[in-house]
Amino acid sequence: MSPSTYRGRFAPSPTGPLHFGSLLAAFGSWLMARQARGRWLVRIEDIDPPREVPCAADEQLRTLQRFGLVSDEPVLRQSERGALYREALDHLLERGDAFECHCSRSDLVAGGGVHRACMAGRRRPDPAIRLRVPDGTVIGFTDRVQGAIEQDVAREVGDFVLRRADGPWAYQLAVVVDDAAQGVTEVVRGADLLDSTARQIFLQRRLGLPSPGYAHLPLVVDAQGHKLSKSSAALPVDDDDPLPALRAAWTALGQLPSAWPSGDTLAETLEAAVRAFDPGRIPSSSATTLAALHNACVIDAA
Known part of the structure; x- marks a missing residue:
């Protein structure tokens, strides 16, 4: 795949503030797109009104911006499609x-x-x-x-x-219609969605749409092994101080802690992270729990 054609995306549901698991998916997909010198898009998957939290989508977008993860194109909202x-x-x-x-x-x-x-x-x-x-x-x-x-x-x-x-x-x-409409060439997301991929590929074939590549990132779980979207431990990431959370996500993506860059600014750190990122080190599964991450990267519940 040539660098000029790569198009990745991050597609959160507005069910609450971004927790560490969401950040991991966002950062991982952003790193993949940036290393390929491609485009990175953000799509709000707001098609399930009973589960949505008012203003959550705008809060998620603000948090992403504070972390330096900004969509290369206007944000798409499924509720309008x-x-x-x-x-x-x-x-x-x-x-x-x-x-x-x-x-x-x-x-x-x-x-x-x-x-x-x-x-x-x-x-x-x-x-x-x-x-x-x-x-x-x-x-x-x-x-x-x-x-x-x-x-x-x-x-x-x-x-x-x-x-x-x-x-x-x-x-x-x-998701199938929008990935095709946005020209997404690789879907990078959490491994909790791995089970959906085969049926999406089947639906793509029925609609005559191309199938993108897929990369499912490891999950971070709570002490009981529950994924964060279903855990009371899913505290929001601290966007007042993004570097500790990004560093923790870097480690959860299997990257060497010693390879984490120490730039003078967030932008410099992210640019250096793209150069140092090794997709081949991403583990297919993870035993990482929040116990080792809370103090460094999430807002104190108090």
């Missing part, structure tokens, strides 16, 4: 690749939550829309960090939702 998602969905419906589903969650319990066929005679006024996944649909890809991955999408995931019964667009559809 419904027409594009509708166009993609209509295309799938017209081809028979998507269908209305009147099943409830309780209907799927017997199958482990995997949808393979709709319940006969079931009708509801607000059906979901699902993508049809034929039997034997197996998707394989090579992740830049995690290595060779293969998933039997039909057996492990089943027909998956594109638009929810309560109205919002499903993450899988929105």
Whole structure:
């Protein structure tokens, strides 16, 4: 991939302030893009209103700016892109690749939550829309960090939702449409989203869209092994003093602590970090917990 064509992105959901796990994903994706001399984009994934926190998106953008991580292009907000998602969905419906589903969650319990066929005679006024996944649909890809991955999408995931019964667009559809629209060439994100990748590649193929490369970064967990988005330990990073948190993220990305640059300014430090960054050192998994990071990089809960 030539340096001039690389396009990466960071896509947070506005469910609260940026915690250390979010910073790790942002910094890792930024380093990948900068080392490739490509573009780095920010996209706000605000398509799930019940989970969103008022003003969280603006706070996240301010925090990123304080850390020197600024989008190279105007920030895209998914809440403003419904027409594009509708166009993609209509295309799938017209081809028979998507269908209305009147099943409830309780209907799927017997199958482990995997949808393979709709319940006969079931009708509801607000059906979901699902993508049809034929039997034997197996998707394989090579992740830049995690290595060779293969998933039997039909057996492990089943027909998956594109638009929810309560109205919002499903993450899988929105992310596929937007990655293609923004010309993203490599998706760098947390390993918690690794399981979504095969179904996204399958959806890309159904829509006739190119598949980007993927690199799933290690997670930082709390003392109980929970990822930060589901942990009470997910305190916001301290944007008044960004360098300690960036240094901790550098270490969590597998980089040698001794290679962390000591520039006179944040901008100089970030520029030197790009030169010193070695993607080959990123671990496929991490035993890093917040216990070793809280004192250095997050706001005191008090």
